[in-house]
Amino acid sequence: MIDRVGLFVTCLADTLYPEVGQATVTVLERLGLEVIFPLEQTCCGQMHLNSGYPDEARALAERFVEIFEPFDAVVSPSGSCVALVREHYAGLLEGADRGVPGRTWELSQLLVDVLGVEDVGSGFEGTVTYHPTCHSLRLLRVGDAPLRLLRAVPGVELVELPDAEECCGFGGTFAVKNADVSGAMLDEKLSSVLATGAEVVCACDASCLMHIGGGLHRRGAAVRPLHLAEILAS
Amino acid sequence: MSEAARDARPETFPHAAPAAIANAQLRRNIHRATTSIRARRAGVVAEVPDWQELRDAGAAIKDAALWRLDEALVQLESAVVRAGGAVHWARDAAEANDIVTALVCAEGVGEVVKVKSLATDEIRLNEALEAAGVTPVETDLAELIVQLAGERPSHLLVPAIHKNRVEIRDLFRDQLGLPGLSDDPGELAEAARLHLRAAFLRARVAISGANFAVAQTGTVCVVESEGNGRMCTTLPEVLITVMGIEKVIPEWRDLGVLLQLLPRSSTGERMNPYTSLWTGVREGDGPRSFHLVLLDAGRTRVLADRVGRDALRCIRCSACINVCPVYRQTGGHAYHTPYAGPIGAILAPQLEGEQGSAGSLPFASSLCGACYDVCPVKIDIPSILVHERAKQVRRERAGIEGLSLRRLGRVLASRASYERAQRLARRLQRPVVRDGWLTRFPPGPLAAWGRSRDLPAVPDQTFREWWESRDRS
Numbered sequence: 001m002i003d004r005v006g007l008f009v010t011c012l013a014d015t016l017y018p019e020v021g022q023a024t025v026t027v028l029e030r031l032g033l034e035v036i037f038p039l040e041q042t043c044c045g046q047m048h049l050n051s052g053y054p055d056e057a058r059a060l061a062e063r064f065v066e067i068f069e070p071f072d073a074v075v076s077p078s079g080s081c082v083a084l085v086r087e088h089y090a091g092l093l094e095g096a097d098r099g100v101p102g103r104t105w106e107l108s109q110l111l112v113d114v115l116g117v118e119d120v121g122s123g124f125e126g127t128v129t130y131h132p133t134c135h136s137l138r139l140l141r142v143g144d145a146p147l148r149l150l151r152a153v154p155g156v157e158l159v160e161l162p163d164a165e166e167c168c169g170f171g172g173t174f175a176v177k178n179a180d181v182s183g184a185m186l187d188e189k190l191s192s193v194l195a196t197g198a199e200v201v202c203a204c205d206a207s208c209l210m211h212i213g214g215g216l217h218r219r220g221a222a223v224r225p226l227h228l229a230e231i232l233a234s
Numbered sequence: 235m236s237e238a239a240r241d242a243r244p245e246t247f248p249h250a251a252p253a254a255i256a257n258a259q260l261r262r263n264i265h266r267a268t269t270s271i272r273a274r275r276a277g278v279v280a281e282v283p284d285w286q287e288l289r290d291a292g293a294a295i296k297d298a299a300l301w302r303l304d305e306a307l308v309q310l311e312s313a314v315v316r317a318g319g320a321v322h323w324a325r326d327a328a329e330a331n332d333i334v335t336a337l338v339c340a341e342g343v344g345e346v347v348k349v350k351s352l353a354t355d356e357i358r359l360n361e362a363l364e365a366a367g368v369t370p371v372e373t374d375l376a377e378l379i380v381q382l383a384g385e386r387p388s389h390l391l392v393p394a395i396h397k398n399r400v401e402i403r404d405l406f407r408d409q410l411g412l413p414g415l416s417d418d419p420g421e422l423a424e425a426a427r428l429h430l431r432a433a434f435l436r437a438r439v440a441i442s443g444a445n446f447a448v449a450q451t452g453t454v455c456v457v458e459s460e461g462n463g464r465m466c467t468t469l470p471e472v473l474i475t476v477m478g479i480e481k482v483i484p485e486w487r488d489l490g491v492l493l494q495l496l497p498r499s500s501t502g503e504r505m506n507p508y509t510s511l512w513t514g515v516r517e518g519d520g521p522r523s524f525h526l527v528l529l530d531a532g533r534t535r536v537l538a539d540r541v542g543r544d545a546l547r548c549i550r551c552s553a554c555i556n557v558c559p560v561y562r563q564t565g566g567h568a569y570h571t572p573y574a575g576p577i578g579a580i581l582a583p584q585l586e587g588e589q590g591s592a593g594s595l596p597f598a599s600s601l602c603g604a605c606y607d608v609c610p611v612k613i614d615i616p617s618i619l620v621h622e623r624a625k626q627v628r629r630e631r632a633g634i635e636g637l638s639l640r641r642l643g644r645v646l647a648s649r650a651s652y653e654r655a656q657r658l659a660r661r662l663q664r665p666v667v668r669d670g671w672l673t674r675f676p677p678g679p680l681a682a683w684g685r686s687r688d689l690p691a692v693p694d695q696t697f698r699e700w701w702e703s704r705d706r707s
Contacts, residue, residue: 011646014697015656016690021697037701042646048639050601052623056643063647138603167559171600173635175687176679178598180252183686184563185600214687217671 002114004034006071008064008104010078010206011043017206023233024077024107027120030233031111038067045092046084051173054092061085061092065100073114074104077229079136079205082106087139106136107229108204112145118152124234125155128226129198131189131212133205134167146204146228153231159196163188170211186215193223200224202231244570246594254564260396264565267395268556274502275553275608282498292495293612295488296480296547299449300537306449306482307528313452317514319524327357330476330529334359334441335366337474337525343368343438349456349463350374351443352390352550353476353529355572356585359441370441371433373462375426382409388566389574390552391500396565430462440466440521444477445549446492447526450485453513454526457496457506467510473521478529480537480546492549495610500551532585541621545580547611552577554605554615560598569595576605580618588629596622635679653698660692667691 005028009021021037028035045060064085068074076082082104089101111117128150136142150156169175169185176182189212193201201216201223203209213225244250254260279285299306311321324330338346346363348354348370360370360381372381376394380387382405387393394402403417406425415425442463446455454475456463467473483492497506515524537543555561555575566574571582571592579599582592596619605615627636645651666672670691675684683689695703 009697011652015659015692018693018695018697018700022700037698039698039702040649042649042652048643050620050623051635051639052596052620052625052627053636053639053643054624056640059643060646134600134602134604138607165604167600167602167604169559169600171602173679174597174600176682178248178251178560179682179685180248180255181560181563181598182600184255185559186686188559210690211687214683214689217688218673218686 002033002073004036004072005110006068006074007035007037008041008044008068008074008076008081009037010076010081012210013077013206016210017227020077020206020227020229023227023229024075026233027107027111027122027229028075030121031115031117036071040067044081044084046081047172049084049088049092050171058092061089061097065089065093065096065098068100068104069098072103073110074100075107075110076104077107077204077206077227079106079133079140079142080207082109083135083139106140106142106204108136108145108149109140109142112148118148120149120152120232122153122232122234123155124153124231126200127157127159127196127198128200128202128231129159129161129193129196130164131161131168131193131201131203131208132164133203133208136204137165142204146202149228149232150202156231159198161196161201162192164192166192168208168212170208172207175211186211190215190219190221194221198223200226200231202226202228204228244591247564247568247570247598248594250568250570251564251598254568259398260565261563263398264395264562267389267392268562271392271502271556275499275556276502278498278502278504282494288491288495289610289612291491292549292610293547295483295491296549296611298484299482300480300543300546303479303482303534303537306484307479309449310447310452310482310526311528313448313450314454314514314524314526315452317452318516319452319514319526322525322527324527324529324531326531327529330357330527330531331359331362333527334474334476335362335368337472338363338368338439338441339366341439341472345369345371345433345436346439346441347371347373347433347437347466347470348377348440349442349458349466350377350393351441351476352572353443353478354441355387356478357476357529357531359476371430371437373430373433373466374458375423375460375462378426378430379405382406386567387572390550390555390566390572390577392552396567434462434465434469437466437470439472439474440470441474441476442466444475444481444526445496446489447477447482448484448486448489449482451513453486453511455489455493456510457493458508458510459501459506461508464508464510467512468520471521472523472525473512474525474527476527476529478531479533480548496549496551499549499553499608499610532587535587536581536584539584539621542580542584542618544613545577545584545618547613548577548581549611550577551610553608553610557604557608558599559602559604560600569598571595576615576619577613580613580615580622583622583626593626593629596620596626656692656696660694663691 045057049057579595
């Protein structure tokens with residue numbers, strides 16, 4: 001039985017999207033969990049590893065497991081950061097991961113697969129289209145956990161996103177190293193989002209939402225990018 | 235490196251991509267073709283209940299050959315020789331081209347017919363043959379189109395994916411001397427057929443690649459869709475096969491797994507129309523002489539890399555290319571290698587080694603992972619991409635990117651420096667923030683971001699500042 005979780009908020013949400021972290025805390029506390037935010041935390045090392053800097057990533061991974069070792073469960077509102085921890089820490093740390101990856105969960109996974117909760121008592125109103133981010137879909141295999149949570153919100157009208165499983169084109173430093181290709185991929189994703197007519201595009205990763213949201217803002221589109229936690233917390 | 239040599243290097247992927255992206259026709263063709271082929275593949279894969287087990291078996295078969303490649307190749311050689319064939323070993327592209335050119339010239343012919351082959355594209359055999367006064371005739375329809383246009387293939391399996399039928403009609407009118415030709419697909423195919431039929435009947439020497447070669451029996455296998463491969467491997471008197479050494483498989487029965495995986499993954503068919511298998515030569519049936527050229531060209535170096543070696547499992551199905559969202563935007567030419575898409579991005583830099591020009595390719599991916607999901611021999615392409623990136627970073631030393639990422643690594647190494655950086659970012663952005671957004675950027679990586687996206691500003695309160703204020707209250 002989990003009654004206390006360590007929150008890894010991610011450097012991106014901490015710095016640019018505090019509302020995502022706040023919403024995560026709200027949802028977890030509403031379910032009666034004690035949430036601890038260790039202030040020593042910074043970054044999981046994903047950007048460094050994926051950009052070709054494994055030594056820097058390893059140092060960050062070592063920090064991460066040291067900081068989160070005391071917790072029986074660690075939760076994070078990011079599919080890609082959790083995928084890094086769960087899928088790559090063991091290799092990166094050559095096994096010295098102190099069992100932390102196996103206790104680290106993406107938010108929707110923790111709620112649905114670990115706690116067995118789908119209805120978190122949210123009161124959101126609006127049409128929502130869901131973008132399954134690549135790493136939660138293909139690395140973490142969260143499956144339909146986020147959709148089950150969304151379907152349990154009484155006021156949410158879900159609209160299916162065409163070509164939902166296509167990447168939005170973010171890919172960390174890919175977005176700047178191959179900015180033209182990344183931008184072309186984003187164009188396709190935005191066309192799909194706009195074609196749904198939904199008021200909200202929802203995902204489980206602030207990084208993908210930063211990309212999609214940054215594109216929507218540039219085009220002056222009214223669609224709101226919201227993290228799953230924000231819908232569940234309302 | 236001399237000035238001239240540097241000029242001769244192909245441009246990097248990020249430099250080549252914009253022209254491809256700007257070509258609306260190209261993107262439409264590629265979009266249409268990959269969408270339909272993805273759906274076909276998904277359909278025929280879904281009907282195989284043990285697909286995942288088949289993938290495991292395919293990976294195990296390829297690994298079994300790769301982990302004892304030295305023995306498997308010698309076994310293959312003796313089986314081929316026993317069956318009346320000859321085996322030649324080529325360390326690199328130049329050696330392979332010399333061997334093939336000498337064999338062709340010894341026959342005294344001025345023309346050879348060719349089955350579509352990536353290995354011969356890789357070593358640029360056609361150019362070597364032409365330099366020796368021999369005309370190579372590509373007999374795969376799409377490959378013929380690309381050859382007549384003087385271009386390079388843009389897709390492993392569908393080399394002319396970038397061309398539509400009006401473009402092909404104009405090409406055939408011009409190159410085949412058929413001024414009245416229409417763009418009706420049937421009429422275009424018939425024109426190619428007549429052109430190729432004459433070449434098949436003239437040809438005394440044929441050149442092929444190989445999809446598989448069985449070490450146990452010495453049998454070589456080519457799969458194709460048009461029957462041109464069957465013509466090439468049976469009609470001419472002399473058959474020369476150029477094959478990368480990673481194409482060897484241990485046993486005859488392994489074909490039972492691989493011939494299920496390949497057509498379903500590549501063309502989205504349950505079975506490809508033509509599967510040609512031959513073992514050496516046979517009196518009065520097929521070619522009177524058979525030469526197998528075993529090509530290394532960097533493959534043993536790839537084999538020595540514990541992570542990268544899995545790329546040698548590749549059976550060239552192109553499933554990864556068809557699902558790749560990056561390839562979908564650019565097509566194959568921007569990769570400047572015969573192996574485009576995700577597999578090209580891990581194979582080309584490894585085959586070329588440190589001196590190669592494919593160093594930008596491992597970065598040409600958002601690491602979305604779609605390629606790994608469809609790979610019939612379970613090559614973990616995203617992990618190899620990341621591994622190749624690290625190799626490339628080590629090779630290039632620190633540019634501006636390296637310096638900033640290493641600096642960032644140090645900033646993230648302690649709470650104090652991280653929090654300082656957050657506060658500094660908030661202060662520095664102040665003059666340019668409008669309504670919580672950054673919409674104009676200084677030159678550099680932020681400007682690249684800003685070409686198609688805005689960036690949210692650092693808010694007045696970070697999450698940790700909120701948490702601390704909440705803790706206090």
